[in-house]
Amino acid sequence: MGIALWASDEDLSAARVASLLRERGIDVTLVTPSVAGIDATDLSSWVIAGADLDACDAHLVRALPSPFVVPAPGEDTAAVARRAFEAQERVQLAQAALAAAEARGGRVLNPCASLPFESKPWQLTAFARAGLPIPRTLITAMPLAAERFVAALEAEGREAIVKPLIGGATARRIDAAARARLVLLGPAPVILQERVVGDDVRVTVVDGAVVSAVVIASATLDYRDDPSYASGGARYRPVELPEQARACAIGAATTCAQRISGVDLKRTAQGTYVLLEANAAPQWLDIEEKTGAPISAAVVAALLSTDALVSPPT
Ligand SMILES: Nc1ncnc2c1ncn2[C@@H]1O[C@H](COP(=O)(O)OP(=O)(O)O)[C@@H](O)[C@H]1O
Numbered sequence: 640m641g642i643a644l645w646a647s648d649e650d651l652s653a654a655r656v657a658s659l660l661r662e663r664g665i666d667v668t669l670v671t672p673s674v675a676g677i678d679a680t681d682l683s684s685w686v687i688a689g690a691d692l693d694a695c696d697a698h699l700v701r702a703l704p705s706p707f708v709v710p711a712p713g714e715d716t717a718a719v720a721r722r723a724f725e726a727q728e729r730v731q732l733a734q735a736a737l738a739a740a741e742a743r744g745g746r747v748l749n750p751c752a753s754l755p756f757e758s759k760p761w762q763l764t765a766f767a768r769a770g771l772p773i774p775r776t777l778i779t780a781m782p783l784a785a786e787r788f789v790a791a792l793e794a795e796g797r798e799a800i801v802k803p804l805i806g807g808a809t810a811r812r813i814d815a816a817a818r819a820r821l822v823l824l825g826p827a828p829v830i831l832q833e834r835v836v837g838d839d840v841r842v843t844v845v846d847g848a849v850v851s852a853v854v855i856a857s858a859t860l861d862y863r864d865d866p867s868y869a870s871g872g873a874r875y876r877p878v879e880l881p882e883q884a885r886a887c888a889i890g891a892a893t894t895c896a897q898r899i900s901g902v903d904l905k906r907t908a909q910g911t912y913v914l915l916e917a918n919a920a921p922q923w924l925d926i927e928e929k930t931g932a933p934i935s936a937a938v939v940a941a942l943l944s945t946d947a948l949v950s951p952p953t
Pocket residue numbers: 774800802809810832833834835836839860861862903905915916
């Protein structure tokens with residue numbers, strides 16, 4: 640029995656899983672996706688980032704090679720463009736290795752079927768189709784459409800927030816200054832949403848069961864902007880989820896084919912829960928250490944389980 644653990648060196652949740660596996664005498668092959676230039680396959684055997692995957696029966700995928708390229712100071716544009724292609728080429732080979740592992744009957748967590756749901760618009764569309772409770776949403780690159788969305792919410796006494804499709808920024812309230820900047824929108828779309836006022840709740844779902852649900856104390860719109868969270872002082876309060884919230888969190892994970900999922904919910908003052916997103920590679924170690932929820936053990940059990948993988952609804 641061998642397990643491949645695809646993760647960056649800084650991934651403490653993954654490191655905890657590795658040590659639990661080794662305590663049980665299980666071989667762990669570390670795949671560090673940033674290690675470039677040591678990839679090969681004859682379409683039967685696979686080496687990715689210098690790691691021999693052939694003896695691995697299961698894979699915990701926390702990170703793949705990054706598809707993003709940051710230009711070095713003074714680097715010419717042709718070199719940046721070439722590196723961007725190379726980054727995509729590495730992503731393709733890594734994904735193919737996981738598809739091959741799955742096709743051989745290996746357990747890949749999260750499964751390849753979850754990959755498209757790394758896209759926020761893809762997720763949100765699927766959540767809407769599944770009838771899950773998400774905030775009113777407009778994804779647009781068009782200033783006039785954005786302004787109308789914000790004005791319609793304002794007419795109901797509600798606020799809007801803006802967040803990027805991929806990253807590079809946290810969620811922001813659309814205050815007067817941000818609203819004035821909507822005329823500059825484009826060419827890339829952004830996500831505009833009704834602001835849901837309430838507590839941030841992180842639900843960790845493993846194999847269709849809630850393993851942890853905590854309120855994250857925060858004084859800012861996006862809890863990651865709270866200085867105490869950013870400096871490692873995050874505080875978590877375990878919550879007992881009502882059935883609506885439990886079904887919502889498990890439904891979000893299932894919709895995205897995530898057997899391990901960090902689901903972000905908002906809890907309103909009325910006690911209803913609204914779904915924001917489902918993360919395929921959530922960080923849970925801080926929550927585990929501060930609340931005692933046995934998340935790493937549940938992930939180990941999911942990796943070692945021999946139960947058949949259940950396909951998500953299509
Ligand atoms: N519609 C919203 N209403 C209120 N807060 C939001 C909303 N969308 C995002 N946030 C805040 O910003 C955080 C990050 O947004 P999220 O959708 O989880 O994206 P990501 O974590 O990928 O940046 C949320 O956990 C929440 O605190």
